[in-house]
Each structure stands twice: as C-alpha cells, then as structure tokens.
Amino acid sequence: MLFFKGMKNRSNGFTLMEVLVCTTLLVSIIGLSSALLLTTSRYLERSRSHLMGEYVAEKVMEQVLSTDFYDINSLATTGRYTMETTLRGKKKTLTFSYQLAIKDVSPRLKSVAITINKGSAEEARYETLVAELY
Numbered sequence: 001m002l003f004f005k006g007m008k009n010r011s012n013g014f015t016l017m018e019v020l021v022c023t024t025l026l027v028s029i030i031g032l033s034s035a036l037l038l039t040t041s042r043y044l045e046r047s048r049s050h051l052m053g054e055y056v057a058e059k060v061m062e063q064v065l066s067t068d069f070y071d072i073n074s075l076a077t078t079g080r081y082t083m084e085t086t087l088r089g090k091k092k093t094l095t096f097s098y099q100l101a102i103k104d105v106s107p108r109l110k111s112v113a114i115t116i117n118k119g120s121a122e123e124a125r126y127e128t129l130v131a132e133l134y
Helices: 016-065 069-075
Strands: 078-087 090-106 109-117 123-131
Touching (some): 016 069, 016 090, 016 123, 069 090, 069 109
Antiparallel strands (some): 109 123
C-alpha cells in the first residue's frame, strides 16, 4: 500500500490508484504473453511447412537417384505429393506441388533442381549435381 502525507487515519484496503496500477501491469503482461505465444505458433507452423517441403524434396530426389543416369532426363516433370498429418489435434491433408528440372552440365554431369510449392506464396528450391558412375 502507498501512504501519502496527511493520510494518518486510513482504513485497511487499496486505493483506487493502486488498483489501477496493478490492473494496468497485469493487462500489459497478459497482452505481451499472448503476443509472444501467437508469434511462436506462427513460426512453428512455418517451420513445420518447410520441414515437410524438405521431406517431399527428399522423396523426389530418391526417385531421381534410383533412376539410371541416362534415363534421368525422362523424369523432368511436375507433380503433386499429398500427405496426412495432425495439426493442433486435428487430421489435415497437405498437398505440395513440385517441379523437377534437369540440365546437362557436361556429358557425365547433370544438375537436378526441385522446386517445392505449398500452394501459397511459399516456395523452396533444392538443387544438386548427379554424376555418371563408371
């Protein structure tokens, strides 16, 4: 409790000013905490989306690497990859589209690029080189 000059005969309890200050502090702390939780939730969702995009790129790359070196050019195409996951306790189906681009760098070396799109403006590109083994 705050004591002011001239207030010697004061009853027990809080003044209006003390209540307002405590309420303001409490509302500020709750507001900042909820903003922090919301921001963290958005980053987690974005991170999960990138991780799943990397999973799709890995699956497409495995398909490329399991194909004979001279048949890789026949894979250059677009496609869709659908997966089911659980988000916030609810099952959700996510669909990713991908584009596979293959370029000949030299007679025994090819550049393989996979562009993953999650349906929104988010896009990720993964690229590697594949060489012919003797």
